[in-house]
Amino acid sequence: MAKTGLRGPYQLTFDGISGAVTRQSAGVYVLGHTTDEGKFRIQYIGRSDSDVRETLRSYIGSNSSFKYGYYPSSKDAFLKECDLYHDFSPPGNKIHPDRPKTSNLECPRCRFFGVPRPRG
Numbered sequence: 230m231a232k233t234g235l236r237g238p239y240q241l242t243f244d245g246i247s248g249a250v251t252r253q254s255a256g257v258y259v260l261g262h263t264t265d266e267g268k269f270r271i272q273y274i275g276r277s278d279s280d281v282r283e284t285l286r287s288y289i290g291s292n293s294s295f296k297y298g299y300y301p302s303s304k305d306a307f308l309k310e311c312d313l314y315h316d317f318s319p320p321g322n323k324i325h326p327d328r329p330k331t332s333n334l335e336c337p338r339c340r341f342f343g344v345p346r347p348r349g
């Protein structure tokens with residue numbers, strides 16, 4: 230089984246998020262719960278291009294736990310999000326992660342965004 234490489238799991242509560250996510254940064258997160266056997270089950274993955282803590286707060290109540298990682302840019306976060314999406318196929322993600330606004334990034338794992346048009 231692939232590993233997420235993210236920190237956690239932490240409780241998806243206001244205090245849990247505030248205690249674990251201390252920087253304002255782009256980042257990637259997974260939401261889910263820990264089974265009785267102690268395994269973390271991923272339900273949903275996502276990305277924040279500017280503030281992963283703020284984004285996680287909007288999900289309080291949706292799942293019991295989360296994991297996260299900081300990334301230095303929305304590009305890095307997007308690439309990680311794509312890896313997680315293809316490694317885990319989370320049941321809560323009905324469609325492929327979207328790329329950051331105003332970017333022409335391609336998913337490194339599939340052709341979801343198609344081949345870029347030649348310029349000129």
Ligand SMILES: [Zn+2]
Binds near residue numbers: 339
């Ligand atoms: Zn892809």
